Amino acid sequence: MRALGFLLLSLGCWAQKIPRLRFTLPDSPALSFEDGEKPAAISHDPGSEQLYVGGRGAVHVLTFTEAEVNQTRVVLPAEEKALKDCKSQPGAQQAECENFIRVIQRLNSSSIIVCGTNAGSPRCWFLTNDMKLQQNKLGQLISINGENLSPAWPSQPAATIAVEGNLYSALSQQKSTIQRSYGPKKLLRTEDKWLANTEFISAALLPQKEKTLDEIFFFYNEVNKMAGLDEEPVKAQIGRVCKVDEGGKTLLVDSWSTFLKARLVCGHPADPQRFHRLRDAFVLSEGQQGGGMLYGIFSSAWGTTAICTYSMDRVNQIFRTSKLKGYSSVMPAHRPGTCVPYSSPNAPSKATLSIIKEYPEIEQVIYPEGQRPLYMLQTNDTYTQVVADRVLDASNASHTVLYLGTDKGKIHKVLQGEGQTVIIAEMSPFRREAPISGLILDASTGYLYASTEFEVTRLPLADCGQYRETCWKCVLARDPYCGWDLENKRCSAVFQEANATTSSFLQSLHPEAGDVCEGVADQVAQEALKKVSVDPTSYIYLPCPLRSHHAIYTWVKDGAKQYPCDMDGHSCTLRFGENAPMDQGVFKCTATEEGYKEEITVYKLTLNSATVPQLPLMMLFLTIAILLC
Ligand SMILES: *[C@@H]1O[C@H](CO)[C@@H](O)[C@H](O)[C@H]1NC(C)=O
Ligand SMILES: *[C@@H]1O[C@H](CO)[C@@H](O)[C@H](O)[C@H]1NC(C)=O
Ligand SMILES: *[C@@H]1O[C@H](CO)[C@@H](O)[C@H](O)[C@H]1NC(C)=O
Ligand SMILES: *[C@@H]1O[C@H](CO)[C@@H](O)[C@H](O)[C@H]1NC(C)=O
Ligand SMILES: *[C@@H]1O[C@H](CO)[C@@H](O)[C@H](O)[C@H]1NC(C)=O
16 A cells, blocks of 8 residues: 555655665765864865865865865964954953854965954955965054944855956845945945845846946845734845946945845745745856846745745846836836946936935836746755856756755756756765855866865766666656766766867756667676575565655566565665565565666575474574575
């Protein structure tokens, strides 16, 4: 009965919502932190082998190789005066009187800015490429006041991004601000009334074909702690400014002259049960082409999470065309918020600036593509982090792969395309269970960096060895990074260079694609027949380890009689009992998935006629024997 139940569930949509494969990755190069280190910032330069991790009183510079991680610590304790002030404050959280590194951003080819909480009075230092802190001629560390650059406490949300040597900081403090906080360009900030009580999540640059149109986006939640019963306590928002902004000429002189914000919703306009709170946001941009996709993780009031996607072209379109909330007069010819250089004759007039000053919010609410979350990803897993990659498959078609971190330290690799969302695999790279707190994807080297509060690791994007052995195992994985290499007869990484010849790889990324492996000889050793003889009165069970969680598993005796099995997430176990009396014969467990059949395990069971040793001993012996199989 239970097997039938599982079969029915499998045929429904449920089976597709769970990851197809589950891997533990014990050999991935990883580094563990001491408890309390609480790494809060990670940073990586594309193309390099290094990861910068901001911890407690130090920046850890990690250098990865295939097999291991080499660590250099750059020590940055809190300054003595700040420490003293912090500790003498009434009601001070002594544990917070340290220098937690919250900002690590590369400013230019030779300098990285590093900011820490510095026991409540933030400071910033400069790190050179040889992992040294910049000093003045007297050998003293060069540092600057970090009040506008970094949060003052480890628990304060913040988002920072460096663009062309300028640092942009969004800080959720007593007064929430978005600022250009450091760099050669004029420093600017938001007006106090533009941002309510905010929780900043992330920031992204959206490059455009025309450089003067480049925009910087900030993703955050507006938190209304006083919300009444019929009000929403949390609203996800997008704020954006132009990179060329240098403030207004007559009004908003030290403030953004192009700031606009809009409400972001993950759900259907007519469905009140939406996911309100933004947990993470990632923009997969299309290089200099403009456009791109925004991927957001949202959580509901009950803590469940969902993924919503938004086309950045559409987001921009809404920013360019929607009415402004509360503003009903005629829009000026040069729309408020348009990116124009300060010196241009089209620079915003005083009238335009006064509209921005009073009405920076877009009236139109931004709904996701398809007006709903990605259905397949409403699993029981709680997602915490998202990054995405654009992958060229064997036929040079482009696919999107999402990497989603869970609150249990797992990473889901998801093929996301028109009409299908498949969780290709769940990877467990960490030893300790903790929420994934950071993900950085480097498409140029093909690695994903992942961190929790205890550990950090690096994983290859094209881990094709996981689908080794046979053509169909490789193809059924539906991993666009991997194909069956006809020449070398193994599952290998498909070249990501656009000029590569990829015709010798077999792949089948669409569910309706036929059997591409037909006629490909698989050199695979048949599962050895396991012989078991057992006393008829003893108890025995036969395990069948699961590989693909999207396959259907069946036990058949002598090629004819079907037996039910117990599913426990790891095995489809045949347990003899009242409904399935023990019998002798050849028991075979097979997995069937999309027309492919795989023999997982075979037992030849013989029943002893003579009653030999004492039963309890026999039971124990057999149980061990079978567990070892
Ligand atoms: C780690 O880095 C140090 C200093 O750069 C170097 O001397 C050492 O050989 C490195 N170790 C490994 C295993 O790469
Ligand atoms: C890099 O940035 C640092 C800090 O702003 C600055 O001192 C240095 O001159 C810059 N170097 C280059 C090559 O631009
Ligand atoms: C989700 O959790 C519920 C309740 O714990 C459980 O009944 C259900 O099978 C789970 N679904 C999946 C897809 O794991
Ligand atoms: C692969 O596709 C890219 C664009 O997606 C194109 O620029 C390139 O020429 C294509 N390469 C081949 C070998 O067809
Ligand atoms: C593709 O082009 C790049 C640069 O143009 C070159 O370095 C690379 O070797 C080429 N790859 C192949 C497989 O031809």
